[in-house]
Amino acid sequence: DSGVTQTPKHLITATGQRVTLRCSPRSGDLSVYWYQQSLDQGLQFLIQYYNGEERAKGNILERFSAQQFPDLHSELNLSSLELGDSALYFCASSPSLAGGPQDTQYFGPGTRLTVL
Amino acid sequence: AQSVAQPEDQVNVAEGNPLTVKCTYSVSGNPYLFWYVQYPNRGLQFLLKYITGDNLVKGSYGFEAEFNKSQTSFHLKKPSALVSDSALYFCAVRAPPGTTDSWGKLQFGAGTQVVVTP
Numbered sequence: 001d002s003g004v005t006q007t008p009k010h011l012i013t014a015t016g017q018r019v020t021l022r023c024s025p026r027s028g029d030l031s032v033y034w035y036q037q038s039l040d041q042g043l044q045f046l047i048q049y050y051n052g053e054e055r056a057k058g059n060i061l062e063r064f065s066a067q068q069f070p071d072l073h074s075e076l077n078l079s080s081l082e083l084g085d086s087a088l089y090f091c092a093s094s095p096s097l098a099g100g101p102q103d104t105q106y107f108g109p110g111t112r113l114t115v116l
Numbered sequence: 117a118q119s120v121a122q123p124e125d126q127v128n129v130a131e132g133n134p135l136t137v138k139c140t141y142s143v144s145g146n147p148y149l150f151w152y153v154q155y156p157n158r159g160l161q162f163l164l165k166y167i168t169g170d171n172l173v174k175g176s177y178g179f180e181a182e183f184n185k186s187q188t189s190f191h192l193k194k195p196s197a198l199v200s201d202s203a204l205y206f207c208a209v210r211a212p213p214g215t216t217d218s219w220g221k222l223q224f225g226a227g228t229q230v231v232v233t234p
Binding site for chain 2: 002004006031033035042043044045048056058090092094100101103104105106107108109110
């Protein structure tokens with residue numbers, strides 16, 4: 001158990017809908033990262049938050065957004081869902097911002113999103 | 117831009133035999149390199165990392181990895197594979213602090229499926 005929790009485990013929804021994925025980082029970790037794992041794109045970095053602020057963006061669609069709350073949990077919001085958004089969404093956390101030598105990312109179990 | 121390549125989609129090995137999973141990378145400066153493992157219906161589990169120092173890094177579950185700067189490789193190894201090692205293995209690279217991509221994001225390879233047969 002990495003200490004990172006994600007809810008829900010599975011989500012099935014229809015095209016055009018909006019969903020929210022939730023992540024709670026390990027105790028003491030300030031950085032939260034979101035990744036998408038799909039068959040065609042592999043594992044891709046979406047976005048990073050540190051202590052409530054957005055710090056880096058990857059290949060995240062405009063229909064997707066995220067935030068990190070004062071208690072450090074994070075939510076990934078996916079809207080106007082398309083079939084191609086079906087994927088496994090991972091959250092990871094690490095202690096700091098700058099990715100120093102001691103900064104290892106630990107991953108949650110993921111949320112499997114199926115868009116029908 | 118940084119990138120990672122895992123040239124083998126699948127590696128098959130008999131239980132008790134040595135296991136090697138290959139990884140090569142491309143990154144500016146001195147890379148931070150990682151191996152993660154994904155079991156079915158589970159998240160990614162951290163195995164080991166190379167930051168600096170000894171080229172041979174030891175990690176969890178008896179795994180180790182060898183960093184080779186001249187060949188830009190970071191191959192994962194285990195002297196004696198177990199059936200329970202069957203899983204999907206990912207190599208990842210992160211640019212060190214002070215470089216363009218220094219915010220800590222991981223760049224993953226495509227993954228290598230390891231199948232260990234009894």
